[in-house]
Amino acid sequence: MAGLDARDTRFLLIVVALTLFTPILLQPFPESSSLAQFNAGYPDLMQRFAIFGIFAIGFNILFGLTGYLSFGHAAFLGVGSYATVWMFKLLSYNVLPGLILAVITSGLFALLIGYISLRRSGIYFSILTLAFAQMSFNLAYSVLTPITNGETGLQVYTDDPQYLLAEGGLTTTHIFGLAMNKSLVAPVGGWEFTFNVGYYFCAVIAIAAFYLSLRIFRSPFGMMLRAVKSNQQRMSYTGLNTRPYTLAAFVISGMYAGLAGGLMASMDPLAGAERMQWTASGEVVLMTILGGAGTLMGPVLGAGFIKYFENIFSKINDNVLHGWFAFLPDGLEDLLVTIVHPFVGKGWHLTLGLLFMLVVIFLPGGLVEVGQRLRRLFTRRGGTPDAADPRHAPKSAPHVAE
């Protein structure tokens, strides 16, 4: 189906199903249970899963396939956000023009930065991209304030032209009249599921983005990108010019980032320079490595993991902990709370950091390796020795381009 073989079609359908049922799957605990805390099925967070999923999928096309580690991809995220908010200010709250402009401007921006940065490889390439992103970040606060509105952040004001905004038209972001913040809340038994327009909009785009990346992975172009990672020397002496290949990958991944940035602004019509900061660039690197660089699902998993930690673990405070351990004798309760305290709430970074280290040391292929190992275990028991498909489970490779 759709140019995919049976195996990939099945894979894609699973991804589609998981994405569409996310509002249910991420809400496993009844509202009244003490574990409701861990439910992640609220619109805000689900939107972030989809958006950062797109960001990471795009990043993986560059880093996972070619091995070029960009440390400046957040710049494109920021450019996408600014472009989209500008379309809100000039036209109307319909997100479509904004998203299109976000993809185009981030693509052009990536072309420029990529053209220069790709003259070097390895750590020098990483530093160049980092320098460009930090430059953009600083410019957004200084010289470019007419475009970025400096520290306040870019937002829509009532006296903005909004030429396409009809009398009585929607004043929240929407897609052809369907407001992003609209939700259907369905209580089922003790559970409560929220089906939100914004999430489903992001989800459909994320599925399209995933499908495109799947096609790229399976294409001759994808094979060339893997060849770049494997041996650039051999590529040159085989008559292939590596530069346009890496540049194309860089621009495509920049456009993915711009799209993600545009979607962020589409869910919440704001754009601030902090979106371009190096920490944001680092985050997508972590997501991709944590999930499994160079694999199809890895980056999405990694993005979900990090966003889950950031939003759920960070909310567990001492009161919640006391609630959990209330059944224990007082002394023991306090002790346990004291021990767990540094790992939750504001300390969620610590847990994530430890987790990241564990993954890098014990699962160099990322979280997807867990699934691969399980499958290998089962297929071996089942008597088919080599069912593990190298295309679905690429061998883990060094994470930095040579």
Place this chain on the structure above:
Amino acid sequence: MGILEVRNVNKRFGGLQALADVNLSVQENAVHAIIGPNGAGKSTLLNCLVGKLIPDTGTVMFDGQSVLGRKPHEINQTGISRVFQTPEIFGDLTVLENVMIPCFATRDGAFRLHAIRTVRAEQDIMERAERVLIDMSLQDRLRDHAASLSRGDKRRLEMAMCLAQEPRLLLLDEPTAGMARADTNKTIDLLKEIRDTRNITMAIIEHDMHVVFSLAERITVLAQGAPLVEDTPENIKGHPKVQEAYLGQAHG
């Protein structure tokens, strides 16, 4: 006028004169061997032909056009393929993919954005790659990672990658090094067949004299960066200068 004309090429590495006034003329469709002791400058000479190094002085003409100043991929696209002394392959890719890539390079040129078509749909390329791999008796390893091959198989794979391009000039830097005797003989037979059935010129660097004398029509002996003699295999065998510089002390 040969298809490859090297004229007065000099190359220095610091204080070391790696190539000293090298002249070499390789005739079209000939097999030309370059021999000489370790460090004679044989690989350096090949490096100057494929754009890896630029000679300090001198000219290199392939098919009447200068290759100097051109990028390696441009030189390859004019019809020169090279097998390296230490195998240069795509270790993370499968054996089949390793050979498909040169097929793409030959068909589509230095760059083409095939991002949506699937590799599977490229039947022609796949069949061509498989055919070359059968010639190299690597057909049982198609889906294996290239990095998992033995040293000899890696070399054969690299040869397959070069042959898949159907180059006009094939440069081979010690193609049988690291191969068992039986594999060496197989490689000799294969290269003989290629020599006799295709329009291809070969320049071959080899320490194994059995290989050299079975294949070459002309031999150039290089010593300390300078060509000592160039002649037919028969004459080279008995040449006193060669005996002294090379055969007397090395393998043979």
